[in-house]
Amino acid sequence: MKFATVFLSSILSAFTIAELVHLPDVIIPKDPNYKQPPSSFAKFDAKKQAAHQCATQNILNALPNGFASTSRRLKNDYYTSPAVLSNLTAAETVNAPIHKEVQVYLNIMHLENGEGNYDDQVFWKQIDLLNAHFQGTGFTFNWVGVRRIQDNGYYYNLQAGSDAEKQMKETFYMGDKKVLNFYTGNFAQYNGWATFPHDYNYWQKRDGVCLHRDVLPGGKRENYNNGITGVHEVGHWLGLYHTFQNGCNPPGDEIDSTPPNPDPTHNDPNFFNTNGCPRNRDSCIGGIKVDVSNIMDYSWCRDHFNTDQLQRTMDVWWATRGA
Numbered sequence: 001m002k003f004a005t006v007f008l009s010s011i012l013s014a015f016t017i018a019e020l021v022h023l024p025d026v027i028i029p030k031d032p033n034y035k036q037p038p039s040s041f042a043k044f045d046a047k048k049q050a051a052h053q054c055a056t057q058n059i060l061n062a063l064p065n066g067f068a069s070t071s072r073r074l075k076n077d078y079y080t081s082p083a084v085l086s087n088l089t090a091a092e093t094v095n096a097p098i099h100k101e102v103q104v105y106l107n108i109m110h111l112e113n114g115e116g117n118y119d120d121q122v123f124w125k126q127i128d129l130l131n132a133h134f135q136g137t138g139f140t141f142n143w144v145g146v147r148r149i150q151d152n153g154y155y156y157n158l159q160a161g162s163d164a165e166k167q168m169k170e171t172f173y174m175g176d177k178k179v180l181n182f183y184t185g186n187f188a189q190y191n192g193w194a195t196f197p198h199d200y201n202y203w204q205k206r207d208g209v210c211l212h213r214d215v216l217p218g219g220k221r222e223n224y225n226n227g228i229t230g231v232h233e234v235g236h237w238l239g240l241y242h243t244f245q246n247g248c249n250p251p252g253d254e255i256d257s258t259p260p261n262p263d264p265t266h267n268d269p270n271f272f273n274t275n276g277c278p279r280n281r282d283s284c285i286g287g288i289k290v291d292v293s294n295i296m297d298y299s300w301c302r303d304h305f306n307t308d309q310l311q312r313t314m315d316v317w318w319a320t321r322g323a
């Protein structure tokens with residue numbers, strides 16, 4: 001009988017894990033002193049203004065030197081603590097994809113009139129894209145919880161490094177360093193930003209990904225509504241840098257096989273040489289073109305990580321978020 005009970009409860013817990021939990025809606029009373037942002041902020045016009053892609057870089061201040069592209073370089077160049085070394089040794093010994101289910105929590109900021117809110121179906125498409133693009137790493141992304149938060153302040157003021165970001169994350173962050181927290185809202189020109197794994201040591205609850213609601217799959221931001229921005233930001237969350245990190249200067253993005261990229265691709269016709277999907281851009285190495293469709297650039301045609309980038313996500317996971 002006892003055996004049967006244990007068996008039954010394990011089945012139930014398996015079902016619980018698979019099911020998306022809708023956390024209670026949160027309605028934050030409007031602050032009487034709240035000032036609506038200027039319309040140029042609140043109503044971003046993609047045809048008139050160039051979108052700023054990713055604010056991840058802007059919030060990196062007191063960071064260490066960064067990661068290297070292989071476990072061996074991680075070990076030699078950066079990590080020296082015995083605990084980290086033992087993790088890396090395990091990763092190198094196993095020499096196989098890890099099987100790591102990453103639980104995902106989503107916080108949707110929206111206005112009283114519903115602006116910013118969306119159906120679960122939209123985010124399921126984002127999850128499918130994550131699972132497709134990180135295939136081969138052993139990571140699977142399992143969406144386990146969603147919370148809808150009505151608040152003008154968070155919805156409009158959620159800029160990287162802002163007080164609103166800090167307050168929101170301190171309030172709604174879920175889980176630990178192995179859990180991926182997503183937040184969506186209106187970030188004006190910015191498409192999104194993420195924290196790096198090593199940021200966790202400085203400020204635990206900031207860990208996660210912020211996405212403009214218009215860059216979700218099927219969103220309104222032209223050229224950036226295919227869900228790849230979400231994949232790009234999760235790339236940062238797993239330890240990847242932009243392919244144009246440090247421009248032509250070493251260590252670049254610390255991935256030897258991505259050609260060093262002098263400039264980000266733009267979403268602005270004023271940068272006519274680097275706008276959209278310029279497939280013939282020269283890298284910093286003579287005769288080699290920029291990998292313009294790499295997900296860690298900004299182009300309209302982003303569609304892949306390379307195998308060394310995927311390997312790095314696993315190495316960094318072992319070194320930072322743990323086995």
Ligand SMILES: [Zn+2]
Binds near residue numbers: 055057232236242
């Ligand atoms: Zn980025």
